[in-house]
Amino acid sequence: xxxxxxxxxxxxxxxxxxxxxxxxxxxxxxxxxxxxxxxxxxxxxxxxxxxxxxxxxxxxxxxxxxxxxxxxxxxxxxxxxxxxxxxxxxxxxxxxxxxxxxxxxxxxxxxxxxxxxxxxxxxxxxxxxxxxxxxxxxxxxxxxxxxxxxxxxxxxxxxxxxxxxxxxxxxxxxxxxxxxxxxxxxxxxxxxxxxxxxxxxxxxxxxxxxxxxxxxxxxxxxxxxxxxxxxxxxxxxxxxxxxxxxxxxxxxxxxxxxxxxxxxxxxxxxxxxxxxxxxxxxxxxxxxxxxxxxxxxxxxxxxxxxxxxxxxxxxxxxxxxxxxxxxxxxxxxxxxxxxxxxxxxxxxxxxxxxxxxxxxxxxxxxxxxxxxxxxxxxxxxxxxxxxxxxxxxxxxxxxxxxxxx
Numbered sequence: 025x026x027x028x029x030x031x032x033x034x035x036x037x038x039x040x041x042x043x044x045x046x047x048x049x050x051x052x053x054x055x056x057x058x059x060x061x062x063x064x065x066x067x068x069x070x071x072x073x074x075x076x077x078x079x080x081x082x083x084x085x086x087x088x089x090x091x092x093x094x095x096x097x098x099x100x101x102x103x104x105x106x107x108x109x110x111x112x113x114x115x116x117x118x119x120x121x122x123x124x125x126x127x128x129x130x131x132x133x134x135x136x137x138x139x140x141x142x143x144x145x146x147x148x149x150x151x152x153x154x155x156x157x158x159x160x161x162x163x164x165x166x167x168x169x170x171x172x173x174x175x176x177x178x179x180x181x182x183x184x185x186x187x188x189x190x191x192x193x194x195x196x197x198x199x200x201x202x203x204x205x206x207x208x209x210x211x212x213x214x215x216x217x218x219x220x221x222x223x224x225x226x227x228x229x230x231x232x233x234x235x236x237x238x239x240x241x242x243x244x245x246x247x248x249x250x251x252x253x254x255x256x257x258x259x260x261x262x263x264x265x266x267x268x269x270x271x272x273x274x275x276x277x278x279x280x281x282x283x284x285x286x287x288x289x290x291x292x293x294x295x296x297x298x299x300x301x302x303x304x305x306x307x308x309x310x311x312x313x314x315x316x317x318x319x320x321x322x323x324x325x326x327x328x329x330x331x332x333x334x335x336x337x338x339x340x341x342x343x344x345x346x347x348x349x350x351x352x353x354x355x356x357x358x359x360x361x362x363x364x365x366x367x368x369x370x371x372x373x374x375x376x377x378x379x380x381x382x383x384x385x386x387x388x389x390x391x392x393x394x395x396x397x398x399x400x401x402x403x404x405x406x407x408x409x410x411x412x413x414x415x416x417x418x419x420x421x422x423x424x425x426x427x428x429x
Contacts, residue, residue, distance in 0.1 A: 031185055035426035037194050044187045044429055050180030053141040057118075057176050058134030061098075061105035069102035076103055077132040081120040089152075091128040098133045106133040107140060114141045114148045116155060116179060122172040123162035125155035139179055146186055149196035154184060157424040185429035195427050202420050209413045213406060220402045224350040227395055228384070237391045247379030250301070250344070253333040257295040257326045265290060266325040268304035273317040274325065286328070293326035294333050299341060301348075303332040303378060305371040313357045314371055316348035332375050340389055342396030347385070349399065356381030 031043045049055065061069040070078065077094035084091070098106070108131070115126040119137030126138065127148065134140055144151070162172050186192060226232040230241065265277040265286035277284050286293070296302065296319050303316045318341070319325060327333065336344055347353065360377040386392055
């Protein structure tokens with residue numbers, strides 16, 4: 025196809041000015057679909073001693089499109105029933121994770137839920153990022169409410185704009201550098217989360233204590249050191265509907281859901297003030313017994329009466345935040361909320377049972393404060409690193425728009 029003088033990206037590297045060329049993907053690569061042995065679960069197709077893997081949709085999801093290892097491996101018989109790749113290749117998912125580009129770096133057989141770009145006349149990394157940017161556009165090939173349906177012909181006929189191979193490499197390497205920075209930042213967050221988890225464990229089993237503290241910890245009912253809050257929003261003091269996000273504490277529903285899911289009449293909701301705590305009895309991944317969070321973001325807000333609300337009375341507030349970040353309290357709560365008592369995602373825990381749980385804590389307020397502030401330092405560092413990660417991801421999204429056509 026011909027070159028267009030106006031066919032240039034919004035952002036270019038110095039030294040490049042030529043228009044990009046429009047070509048069909050089918051002209052730039054031999055596009056082939058994978059093939060799956062039938063029946064797929066027949067064990068003769070698989071062998072854990074084989075050096076040839078079997079790439080599945082789940083591998084793409086777990087490794088974010090960069091395949092360096094797989095769980096299943098194909099037997100000699102299985103390899104004869106599919107397309108086997110023995111070097112780095114670019115693939116495109118056409119099932120489940122529809123339209124997601126995949127870079128494979130190992131020997132694998134290819135599931136029929138993928139298209140493979142064989143004998144490419146483009147830089148693999150450049151096209152990987154182009155397809156990543158293009159992915160939302162595949163949605164037009166699906167009916168409203170139905171799954172997107174793309175096939176080899178649609179991919180072959182897709183018109184793309186590409187520069188010289190030299191510029192392709194320059195663009196791809198720039199994004200790769202940013203991707204590496206994003207990965208390193210995520211790794212730092214994961215490491216900090218693990219450090220926090222380990223520190224919480226050591227602080228609450230008392231295998232690690234601050235210098236100068238040796239007194240035994242005290243065991244009391246939660247209700248002895250906190251006060252239940254039942255104030256209602258009768259006078260509509262607040263119109264901010266709250267929800268508990270396990271990761272983002274107590275937040276405005278309008279920000280979290282992009283809409284309000286509260287009742288139209290919120291005068292009978294609990295009225296929370298800054299510093300109040302709320303227990304969400306809904307369980308989720310990582311929070312098997314629900315989540316307890318403190319209202320820190322706003323001066324006030326309202327919550328459904330399905331929540332249990334309280335405030336510190338005879339215990340340091342930041343220590344209490346730290347206590348509910350750990351897992352020590354699971355022991356008491358689990359005794360009154362077994363698996364069989366769960367209903368529609370809610371744990372069957374009464375307020376009286378919740379406040380009867382045993383709390384194990386240091387008697388000196390200064391030790392409580394030290395524990396709370398130590399974890400808060402880690403939390404602040406995690407939050408700052410997460411903010412940096414979000415900024416990097418937004419930067420990448422903007423660059424993909426401006427560096428490609």
